[in-house]
Amino acid sequence: MNPVASRRQLLKLASGLPLSLPVLALADVLPDTLALHAVASQPTEAGAVRDTLVLVDTGITNFAGDGYYVYPDWGNPVIYIVRARAGRLAFHYPGSNLDSNKPLWTMAANTPLHFSGRVEALVDARMATPVSLPVLSVPALPVR
Numbered sequence: 001m002n003p004v005a006s007r008r009q010l011l012k013l014a015s016g017l018p019l020s021l022p023v024l025a026l027a028d029v030l031p032d033t034l035a036l037h038a039v040a041s042q043p044t045e046a047g048a049v050r051d052t053l054v055l056v057d058t059g060i061t062n063f064a065g066d067g068y069y070v071y072p073d074w075g076n077p078v079i080y081i082v083r084a085r086a087g088r089l090a091f092h093y094p095g096s097n098l099d100s101n102k103p104l105w106t107m108a109a110n111t112p113l114h115f116s117g118r119v120e121a122l123v124d125a126r127m128a129t130p131v132s133l134p135v136l137s138v139p140a141l142p143v144r
Helices: none
Strands: 011-013 022-024 034-038 053-057 067-071 078-085 088-092 105-108 117-123
Parallel strands (some): 022 117
Antiparallel strands (some): 011 022, 067 078, 067 117
16 A cells, blocks of 8 residues: 555454444554543443454543533543434443443533544554554543
């Protein structure tokens, strides 16, 4: 692959993966806001198992459309599916049936939130070069 390849070329869709996210194939030309996050203690392993490596865009700290987000931005953040519905944000665990399962919680869409970032891709450690990317770092307690 051309080292000047576009980000779209670097990410390929992966069918059958529980998070239904692209899989990072190469890490040559990526934005500076990307960091690696290893899932530590996800409350459910239905969609993100322990030690799954994900690529997080730390430049996206507010809700920027439906997707997978790392929240909260302190302590031991967890991956959630966050969707905007009728002026509210609905939080689900990955792997949930979003149409039939009630969300874990909802909040007004204009509530100030601070995500650690949005999950952009799963990282396939066999194909990627994760040593060139920083590791997601979050404080132990909320920053005020």
